[in-house]
Amino acid sequence: MTSVDIPADYPLFAEAKDKVVAITGGATGIGAATVSRLHSLGAYVSFLDVDRKNAEAMIQELSGGNNPVRFYPGSVSVWADQVRFFEGVVAQHGRVDIVLANAGIMSAGEPLLADTLDDEGHLKEPSLAVLDVTLQGVILTSKLAIHTFRKQKSPGSLVITGSAASYVDGAGLPLYNAAKHGVLGLMRSLRDDLAAEPTDIRINLVAPSFVETPFTAHALDIWRQNNLPINQPSDITKALLFLALNREYHGRTIYVAAGIFSEIEGPIEATRATWLGKQNDEWYKQRRDKARLAKEE
Ligand SMILES: NC(=O)c1ccc[n+]([C@@H]2O[C@H](COP(=O)([O-])OP(=O)(O)OC[C@H]3O[C@@H](n4cnc5c(N)ncnc54)[C@H](O)[C@@H]3O)[C@@H](O)[C@H]2O)c1
Numbered sequence: 001m002t003s004v005d006i007p008a009d010y011p012l013f014a015e016a017k018d019k020v021v022a023i024t025g026g027a028t029g030i031g032a033a034t035v036s037r038l039h040s041l042g043a044y045v046s047f048l049d050v051d052r053k054n055a056e057a058m059i060q061e062l063s064g065g066n067n068p069v070r071f072y073p074g075s076v077s078v079w080a081d082q083v084r085f086f087e088g089v090v091a092q093h094g095r096v097d098i099v100l101a102n103a104g105i106m107s108a109g110e111p112l113l114a115d116t117l118d119d120e121g122h123l124k125e126p127s128l129a130v131l132d133v134t135l136q137g138v139i140l141t142s143k144l145a146i147h148t149f150r151k152q153k154s155p156g157s158l159v160i161t162g163s164a165a166s167y168v169d170g171a172g173l174p175l176y177n178a179a180k181h182g183v184l185g186l187m188r189s190l191r192d193d194l195a196a197e198p199t200d201i202r203i204n205l206v207a208p209s210f211v212e213t214p215f216t217a218h219a220l221d222i223w224r225q226n227n228l229p230i231n232q233p234s235d236i237t238k239a240l241l242f243l244a245l246n247r248e249y250h251g252r253t254i255y256v257a258a259g260i261f262s263e264i265e266g267p268i269e270a271t272r273a274t275w276l277g278k279q280n281d282e283w284y285k286q287r288r289d290k291a292r293l294a295k296e297e
Pocket residue numbers: 024025026027028029030031048049050051074075076077102103104105133134137161162163164207208209210211212213214215216
C-alpha cells in the first residue's frame with residue numbers, strides 16, 4: 001500500500017471551480033457531503049436520487065451563488081432516469097467534466113442467506129435489488145459517462161464509490177460483497193479500454209471502510225464499542241475529489257479507513273507475480289499485450 005496525504009485544504013481542490021459534476025446518490029451520507037463541498041468550491045453540481053425529501057432540503061440549502069445545486073429525481077437502476085439525468089445536465093451546462101457513481105444500497109437481511117418460503121413451501125426467488133442499484137446502477141452511470149465524455153471530446157473523470165468490500169469479504173453480506181467486487185472489476189477492465197481512447201477519460205475507485213452515514217446507522221454502536229476504524233463522510237469526499245481532479249491517477253483505488261488514505265491498486269499490480277505465480281503472470285501479460293495490440297491495429 002502507498003500512503004496518500006489528502007489534507008482538507010488540498011490545493012488541487014481549487015480546480016473544482018466551474019467544473020460540471022454529475023453525482024448519483026447525493027441526498028444523504030457521502031454523496032451529500034460531496035455535493036456540499038463541491039458547491040462551496042464553485043462547481044456546478046447535479047445529482048440523481050430516489051430520496052426526494054432529503055434532496056429537496058439540500059437543494060434549498062445549496063441554492064445560493066451562481067451555482068445552485070440541481071436535483072434529478074430517479075433511480076440509478078432505471079436507464080430512462082439516468083438518460084434524463086445526463087441529458088438534463090448537458091442541456092443546462094453544455095458538458096459534464098466529472099461523474100461520481102456513488103449511489104449504493106445494502107439490504108436489511110441478506111436474501112441469499114435467508115431461506116424464505118412461499119405459501120406452498122417452495123423456496124422464493126431471492127431479491128437482487130442490491131445488485132440492481134449497487135452494481136447495475138454503476139454500470140449504467142459508467143456507460144452514460146463514457147458516452148458523454150466521448151461525444152463532447154473533452155477530458156472526463158469518472159470515480160466509482162466502491163468499498164472495502166470490493167477487496168475483502170464482509171461476513172453476512174454476500175450480495176453487497178458481490179456488487180462491490182463487481183464495480184472493482186468494472187474499473188479494472190475499463191482502465192485499459194479507456195487508456196486506448198482518443199478522448200482523455202480517467203476512471204478510478206474509492207474504497208471506504210466503515211463510514212458514519214444513514215447506511216451504517218444500525219451498526220455504529222458495535223463499531224464504536226469495538227474501537228474499529230470509523231470514517232466521516234467528509235473523509236470520503238476528500239478521496240473522491242482527489243481522484244476526480246488529479247490527472248496522474250487512472251485505474252487506481254484510494255482505500256480509506258479512519259480517515260487515512262492509501263492507494264492499493266499499484267501495489268496489487270506490482271506483486272502480481274507473487275500472488276498469481278510467475279508463470280501465470282507471464283501468461284496474463286501476454287494475453288493483455290495481445291489484446292492491446294489488437295485494439296491498436
Ligand atoms: N457508509 C459506509 O460505511 C460505506 C462504506 C463503503 C462504501 N459505501 C458506499 O458509499 C455509497 C454511499 O453510501 P452512504 O454510506 O453515503 O449511504 P447513504 O444511504 O447515506 O447514501 C446513499 C444515497 O444513495 C441514494 N440511493 C439509494 N438507492 C438509489 C437509487 N436506486 N437511485 C439513486 N439513488 C439511490 C440514497 O437515497 C442516498 O441518498 C454507497 O455506494 C455505499 O455502498 C458506504
